[in-house]
Amino acid sequence: MFMNRGSSTTVHKIHYAWIIVFSGMLTLFCCMGLGRFALGMLLPSMGTTLTLSYSEMGFISTGNFVGYLLSVFLCGKMITRFGERRTIVVGLILISASMLIVSLSQQLWLIVIMYFITGIGSGAANITAMTLVAHWFSKKYRGRAAGYMIVGNGLGIMASGLLIPWLNSNWGDSGWRIGWASFSIIIALLTLIIAALVRNNPHALSISPLGEEPVEATAASNVQQAPDNLLRLIAHIGAIYFVFGFTYVIYATFIVTTLVDEYGFSEAKAGSLWMTIGVLSVFSGALFGWISDHFGRKAGLIGVYSLQTVSYLLVALMSGEYSLYLSMILFALTAFSIPAIIAAMVSDMLPPSEAGKVFGYVTFFFGVGQIGGPTMAGYLAELSGTFSSGYLLAALLTLTGIVLTSFLKYNSSTQT
Secondary structure, three states, X not given: OEEEEOOEEEEOOOOHHHHHHHHHHHHHHHHHHHOOOOHHHHHHHHHHHHOOOHHHHXXXXXXXXXHHHHHXXXXXXXXHHHOHHHHHHHHHHHHHHHHHHHXXXXXXXXXXXXXXXHHHHHHHHHHHHHHHHHHHEOHHHHHHHHHXXXXXXXXXXXXXXXXXXXXXXXXXXXXXXXXXXXXXXXXXXXXXXXXXXXXXXXXXXXXXXXOOOOHHHHHHHHHHOOHHHHHHHHHHHHHHHHHHHHHHHHHHHHHHHHHXXXXXXXXXXHHHHHHHHHHHHOOHHHHHHHHHHHHOHHHHHHHHHHHHHHHHHHHHHOOOHHHHHHXXXXXXXXXXXXXXXXXXXXXXXXXXXXXXXXXXXXXXXXXXXXXXXXXXXXXXXXXXXXXXXXXXXXXXXXXXXXXXXXXXXXXXXXXX
8 A cells, every 4th residue: 555645655554544444443333333233132132121012122223313313413513623533432432331321221211311322422423433434535445445334333243143142041131231231341442442543534644545536626626516406415315315224224123023023033043143144244335335436326326225125025025934044145235335335425525524514414314214214113013913014114115215316316427
């Protein structure tokens, strides 16, 4: 790799931009992998111990996403006032503290409030970390960079798939509490490493973004000259992101419960399958980020939504274990690719100073989808006694996502 220092070029083993990617991966491991996706493994034992209904289990998830949605409005101001590094650290501290309190909670209302605070921290850390790619990378690397950060999501799923069944088998009803507390401690320790690694932008180290090209400044200024078009573009991208928020969270929240309650799998087997999803999903963001770098952001989005539509239909139809396994494979291979593509797309449209703010705006739509998804799926499950209707709804919406993406007027010439 080469690292630019002023006008001279100095040979280095690695550009610091990849250290930023590593710190972003750790951040997403904490704020999304453990702070969000571990909930699917924790819910069955929590529901049994606390005698929660499906709707109440969905309400816990919804509380988290309400907090995430609130952070969308706070994140831009926090970045402007405190900078990216401090915003990420504050978000992670909120997650660690609130998850520790969840581990000690006896009542549903306190769990919901604390997981709401977890959502605030998750949004602040996640949005800020993802927008660092706009500062540190040129357009031709942004999809891959954002995708590599999202590896943290899959690692979090793997960790919860391994740890939670083991804790439940050894500590029974206290297993989920120890799980929450363990995740809290892990996040606190990783926060120290992240704080030491993250830098707000390459100028802080007197270097240039990786792969920087002069054409980017022109492209960014052209977008800024058409604010009306930009607003419509944000709304359109936001609608596409809403579809992902609504649909993936249904699968992530309830698939383990579906395996246990509807397919009769043991919690250990369900945990193994959930961990398998985590293993396969590790490079989903990097894979489709690379595809979007080479074939365009629209092509990447349509590819993801097509595969996810098939995945949701397969689990909804309940046509046997092999269909279920194929559904889980397809979901895993695409699980976390949409955020990487959306982050890259927003970074393509705007200069780095504005990308974080606008990514927060489109994440508002994503957050609304996350609120509606688990609540609606839980309600439909209460009515029908099965999660099939929720997965069918998810498939219908991902089909809508394909249509929305096909009509997106995104200038591909802004990509390299």
